[in-house]
Amino acid sequence: MPQGQPTLVPVDGLTTRQRRNRPLTIVHTGVMKGKSTAAFGMALRAWNQGWDLGVFQFVKSAKWKVGEEEAFRALGELHTERGLGGPVQWHKMGEGWSWSRKAGSEDDHAAAALEGWREIQRRLAEQTHDFYVLDEFTYPLKWGWVDVEEVVQTLQNRPGHQHVVITGRDAPPALIEVADLVTEMTKIKHPMDAGQKGQRGIEW
Amino acid sequence: MPQGQPTLVPVDGLTTRQRRNRPLTIVHTGVMKGKSTAAFGMALRAWNQGWDLGVFQFVKSAKWKVGEEEAFRALGELHTERGLGGPVQWHKMGEGWSWSRKAGSEDDHAAAALEGWREIQRRLAEQTHDFYVLDEFTYPLKWGWVDVEEVVQTLQNRPGHQHVVITGRDAPPALIEVADLVTEMTKIKHPMDAGQKGQRGIEW
Numbered sequence: 002m003p004q005g006q007p008t009l010v011p012v013d014g015l016t017t018r019q020r021r022n023r024p025l026t027i028v029h030t031g032v033m034k035g036k037s038t039a040a041f042g043m044a045l046r047a048w049n050q051g052w053d054l055g056v057f058q059f060v061k062s063a064k065w066k067v068g069e070e071e072a073f074r075a076l077g078e079l080h081t082e083r084g085l086g087g088p089v090q091w092h093k094m095g096e097g098w099s100w101s102r103k104a105g106s107e108d109d110h111a112a113a114a115l116e117g118w119r120e121i122q123r124r125l126a127e128q129t130h131d132f133y134v135l136d137e138f139t140y141p142l143k144w145g146w147v148d149v150e151e152v153v154q155t156l157q158n159r160p161g162h163q164h165v166v167i168t169g170r171d172a173p174p175a176l177i178e179v180a181d182l183v184t185e186m187t188k189i190k191h192p193m194d195a196g197q198k199g200q201r202g203i204e205w
Numbered sequence: 206m207p208q209g210q211p212t213l214v215p216v217d218g219l220t221t222r223q224r225r226n227r228p229l230t231i232v233h234t235g236v237m238k239g240k241s242t243a244a245f246g247m248a249l250r251a252w253n254q255g256w257d258l259g260v261f262q263f264v265k266s267a268k269w270k271v272g273e274e275e276a277f278r279a280l281g282e283l284h285t286e287r288g289l290g291g292p293v294q295w296h297k298m299g300e301g302w303s304w305s306r307k308a309g310s311e312d313d314h315a316a317a318a319l320e321g322w323r324e325i326q327r328r329l330a331e332q333t334h335d336f337y338v339l340d341e342f343t344y345p346l347k348w349g350w351v352d353v354e355e356v357v358q359t360l361q362n363r364p365g366h367q368h369v370v371i372t373g374r375d376a377p378p379a380l381i382e383v384a385d386l387v388t389e390m391t392k393i394k395h396p397m398d399a400g401q402k403g404q405r406g407i408e409w
Contacts, residue, residue, distance in 0.1 A: 025407060033388045035233065035243035038250075042242025043407070045249075046272030050406035068250030072290065075283050076276060085279055132406070164407065183394040184237045189387035202254040202336070203229060203247065203368065 023181075024162045030139065030172035031185035034204075039184070040134050040166045041069040047164070048076050048086040052131035055124065057117055058093045059137040059169075061110050067205050087131070092117070114141035118152070128161040139169030142176070149173045227385075228366045234343065234376035235389035238408075243388070244338050244370045245273040251368070252280050252290040256335035259328065261321055262297045263341040263373075265314055271409050291335070296321070318345035322356070329363040336368045343373030346380065353377045 027043070029036035047054055056073065070091055077089030092098055094113050098120060118141070124130060141147040153175050156165060167176065177183050199205070231247070233240035251258055260277065274295055281293030296302055298317050302324060322345070328334060345351040357379050360369060371380065381387050403409070 023404075025404075028393075029239065030393075031391070034386065035239060035246075035388045035390070038246025039239035039243035039390075040246070041249060042239075042244070042246040042273060045245060045276040046242075046409065047406050049272030049275045052406060068253030069246060071253045072249040072280060075280065075289055079279050079283070086276065177393065180394060182238065183392075184239045185391040185393050186239070186243075187235070187389040187391045189232075189234075189381065189389050190384060191386055200227075200229075202251050202256060205250065 025181045027166040028172050028180045028183045029168040033186035033188040035186040036168040047132035052087045054089045055130035056091045056134040062095045111146040114146040118147045125159045133165045135167045137169045138167045139172045229385045231370040232376045232384045232387045233372045237390035237392040239390040240372040251336035255291045258293045259334035260295045260338040266299045315350040318350040322351045332365045339371045341373045342371045343376045
């Protein structure tokens, strides 16, 4: 629920409506659960607005599959079949765009991550989607596979009205600097502290 | 993505599988966005597991409607029609369970909140759902409309394997004490700081 009012009104020559409808760069970072789940929760809202949704998961394994993937594929079908919500595309580094490469070595993952980012750059330029989820995208940035400055420039200069949500630990300062909304998921308590492992339906 | 291993293995006589499959009490608190969205993101995973999902929104207004509601109603229909995912029930204090009362005064909200909690108690006793979202439930606790100690007792003694996620600011210490997983959504940056108001598809 949106709470509170803006604490200052900027002198930027924009009306409230114009300012309200600016495209947002959103970052979910921190060590705790909830970064990706909150991003997919936001994506539900986007879907409900009829927005075109593009999810790009920068995960290494093709086997890694979260429950959200199935749910969004179902929602995408509802759009195709009945016109409900918006269209959904879900892409995974571990399978979808590592077309000619075999997984296994670190080099392959680096190339696949860059390949994914290049595709996102093209889509941003062409305004393919309204709402992008770049899930776990901070890791390729952290590991130097994708250049942070290039990402920042691309985000700042993207045309039209495209929202972008980026998740993952250790978001680089340059990204946080240009983001409009940054949330850190902070751990207060986690079952693993008490010796409990992850479980189906909760962690994936 | 579940990261890391348990840092200790408890001497509780349970196997890893038994320990893994314990029902969880989860709290999303803190001042920042993401508490409810992360809860609904988790609910997507639950839906995908075929779990019975019960959402209880402790919001005062019948008009307040998040995009997630439409999306989950659509997913619930997919379950009914095609057997995909799990069944979904979505209840709102502002409309659904304030049957005989009129909204408006604080007294009504207090009574409605308690009414909602009593229903949840009954459902927990009867094991109606597998996964409960008690959205914005910390507020009735904070305002004394629902007794924290009673909630803690009910949660601790609930039968079977029912996960419960509670969201809202200022989660009471007694609730955090008994929760298995507590995440605080911490603000690093918010558009309202720069004079921007909430916008459709992002805040609701």
